Amino acid sequence: MERVFNFSAGPSQLPLEVLEQAQQDLLCYPGAGCSVMEMSHRSGSFEEIIHNTEATLRRLMDIPEDYAVLFMQGGASLQFSAVAMNLAKQGQTTNYAITGQFAGKALEEGKRWTNAKAITSSKADTFSYIPKITPALIDPDAAYLHITGNNTIFGTCYNTLPDTGDVPLVADWSSAILGKQIDVKRHGIIYAGVQKNMGPAGMAVVIIRKDLLKREVDPIVPAMMRYKLMADNGSMYNTPPCFTIYMTGLVGQWVEKQGGIAAMEQRNAEKAGILYDTIEQSQLFHNPVAKEDRSIMNETFTLPTEEETKAFLKMAEGRGMINLKGHRSVGGCRASIYNGMPKEGIEALAQCMKDFENGLRK
Amino acid sequence: MERVFNFSAGPSQLPLEVLEQAQQDLLCYPGAGCSVMEMSHRSGSFEEIIHNTEATLRRLMDIPEDYAVLFMQGGASLQFSAVAMNLAKQGQTTNYAITGQFAGKALEEGKRWTNAKAITSSKADTFSYIPKITPALIDPDAAYLHITGNNTIFGTCYNTLPDTGDVPLVADWSSAILGKQIDVKRHGIIYAGVQKNMGPAGMAVVIIRKDLLKREVDPIVPAMMRYKLMADNGSMYNTPPCFTIYMTGLVGQWVEKQGGIAAMEQRNAEKAGILYDTIEQSQLFHNPVAKEDRSIMNETFTLPTEEETKAFLKMAEGRGMINLKGHRSVGGCRASIYNGMPKEGIEALAQCMKDFENGLRK
Numbered sequence: 112m113e114r115v116f117n118f119s120a121g122p123s124q125l126p127l128e129v130l131e132q133a134q135q136d137l138l139c140y141p142g143a144g145c146s147v148m149e150m151s152h153r154s155g156s157f158e159e160i161i162h163n164t165e166a167t168l169r170r171l172m173d174i175p176e177d178y179a180v181l182f183m184q185g186g187a188s189l190q191f192s193a194v195a196m197n198l199a200k201q202g203q204t205t206n207y208a209i210t211g212q213f214a215g216k217a218l219e220e221g222k223r224w225t226n227a228k229a230i231t232s233s234k235a236d237t238f239s240y241i242p243k244i245t246p247a248l249i250d251p252d253a254a255y256l257h258i259t260g261n262n263t264i265f266g267t268c269y270n271t272l273p274d275t276g277d278v279p280l281v282a283d284w285s286s287a288i289l290g291k292q293i294d295v296k297r298h299g300i301i302y303a304g305v306q307k308n309m310g311p312a313g314m315a316v317v318i319i320r321k322d323l324l325k326r327e328v329d330p331i332v333p334a335m336m337r338y339k340l341m342a343d344n345g346s347m348y349n350t351p352p353c354f355t356i357y358m359t360g361l362v363g364q365w366v367e368k369q370g371g372i373a374a375m376e377q378r379n380a381e382k383a384g385i386l387y388d389t390i391e392q393s394q395l396f397h398n399p400v401a402k403e404d405r406s407i408m409n410e411t412f413t414l415p416t417e418e419e420t421k422a423f424l425k426m427a428e429g430r431g432m433i434n435l436k437g438h439r440s441v442g443g444c445r446a447s448i449y450n451g452m453p454k455e456g457i458e459a460l461a462q463c464m465k466d467f468e469n470g471l472r473k
Numbered sequence: 474m475e476r477v478f479n480f481s482a483g484p485s486q487l488p489l490e491v492l493e494q495a496q497q498d499l500l501c502y503p504g505a506g507c508s509v510m511e512m513s514h515r516s517g518s519f520e521e522i523i524h525n526t527e528a529t530l531r532r533l534m535d536i537p538e539d540y541a542v543l544f545m546q547g548g549a550s551l552q553f554s555a556v557a558m559n560l561a562k563q564g565q566t567t568n569y570a571i572t573g574q575f576a577g578k579a580l581e582e583g584k585r586w587t588n589a590k591a592i593t594s595s596k597a598d599t600f601s602y603i604p605k606i607t608p609a610l611i612d613p614d615a616a617y618l619h620i621t622g623n624n625t626i627f628g629t630c631y632n633t634l635p636d637t638g639d640v641p642l643v644a645d646w647s648s649a650i651l652g653k654q655i656d657v658k659r660h661g662i663i664y665a666g667v668q669k670n671m672g673p674a675g676m677a678v679v680i681i682r683k684d685l686l687k688r689e690v691d692p693i694v695p696a697m698m699r700y701k702l703m704a705d706n707g708s709m710y711n712t713p714p715c716f717t718i719y720m721t722g723l724v725g726q727w728v729e730k731q732g733g734i735a736a737m738e739q740r741n742a743e744k745a746g747i748l749y750d751t752i753e754q755s756q757l758f759h760n761p762v763a764k765e766d767r768s769i770m771n772e773t774f775t776l777p778t779e780e781e782t783k784a785f786l787k788m789a790e791g792r793g794m795i796n797l798k799g800h801r802s803v804g805g806c807r808a809s810i811y812n813g814m815p816k817e818g819i820e821a822l823a824q825c826m827k828d829f830e831n832g833l834r835k
Binding site (some may be wrong): 131184 | 475476477479481482485486487493495500501506510512513514515547548550554558578581582666668673676693695696710714715793795796801813
């Protein structure tokens, strides 16, 4: 079987060059005498790998010196809890903007530990836009304001960041990190599951302003969730997910070779534009998202009937394009077009949409 | 560079056939059109992988139907906390047997949530033996008794399990799982970081008796740490560490091909015996562990001086044997000889020890 165009929302298509590099070194990493999967995390070879991965992310995202970069297990979902338990005292007020399912899950986890308030939500409009966050909405004593930067399921994105004043902005950027420019300095914490745009599943990258590491953390909070402990131990308080850190480094180096994040963003915007244009010119396909809030990483679109949706997905699969089905909670279609998706994949999809609309069914 | 004999305590040497299989399918898993690292965790291909991994572990370890098998992130270290938060109410008494550094860490995490008591310890004798646990030592109202089954750093092992009566036995078997027979039915919970004997770092396998899933869990406890939620969602409450689950399955299948765990244990005992015999016959090398508590997975040994230790490690490295240095907290030497270490590696090490003792220094 040949490799297909994989529009999965995550885990998702990785750059072929990255996979080829990993394949080449899988039995024996240069100079190490063993696979990255077999390396002691205390070995010189792995120390170099984790150092390079962090340094690459720092260069790519222009992460200032007063921010720590952590590699933690448990994906974004464990960060939903860790953010609350590290930044807020038990019962303290925290603020959440609700722009989709994962924002809602972050809120639910926040509620376990804090007085977590949803200060705004676009739920009534099926999350088809990003509600404006004005300073008046924010509790001045909130431990933080949490947003979901890019909403994978609904195809929306904070294309401009809210002004949160002295309240730290905490953002889940899982589905856009490394795919578009994100101004780190505007954030207290950025976290991201790596399985969408940075590597294989099994890790979150946490970028945290160092003054936030000084907040008092309740003794109840597990060691593995403590940001300061992770920072003090260079993300190696216990054995880290070594191979995932290595893969994330390879992806980062690949992004650098493509010209960095600015170049990736331009390319991703161009890719997204091809699909959005196709949808706009179509009488059959529809995208519900407010234009200014469109994501360049995930595009949702619907067809008039369930039957047509199925027929379209089948035709696309026949042409070697998989995982175009929308999230099981919303239905319809969705194309996730992260860094690893080449323009050829987008062109093939756009052609498939046009052909389908013109009555061709294979 | 050629592959070496890697005596790392974890991450550790994997069977070459497993790595070769992973390498072969790295760009395109059969029938999937993409790498396992790129697969949607909701895809049929991945559903099959996770199902097969669990089924393989169930066959190998003879796991009864009334036990759930979970794949969780955060390694054994997050389980130190999860065990306490799932099995005990806040402040409830829990019991710990202290047989090494990781047992101590488990106790520390237990103390965050429970009234955790060390009921016995071999610390005064540098953890050179496994203290007997008599029923009189156990608090009858303890939520559980926690042991560290195999002590990686000190080379000791519970070669017979304690009788804990009605108090559930919780055991960290990270460094012996799949390497020796473990009677699952005697345990309430078995957990194990996979990076020693089952796959690459980044996951723990949790085997839990299903009645323990019914214990009431405080609302404070994060979703990602809740055993019942993980069990109800087939370990896919969020995106699981897909590639690690796949690799663990490959390792399990490899163990089956070797004849299963009984055959592995026999082979590991034979491998360990070669080294223990070498040490016993030596005037130079010394192993401090009580004979009945010896581990067949990790063997520690010392030389009379720091200088000789360094010279020996250098000589071994020159012969293609790496990571023989003891844990940074104890010094000396340690050979971790999990399933992935072939007998040839053991013979090469034994020869190296004999040659060193006979004055050969390269």
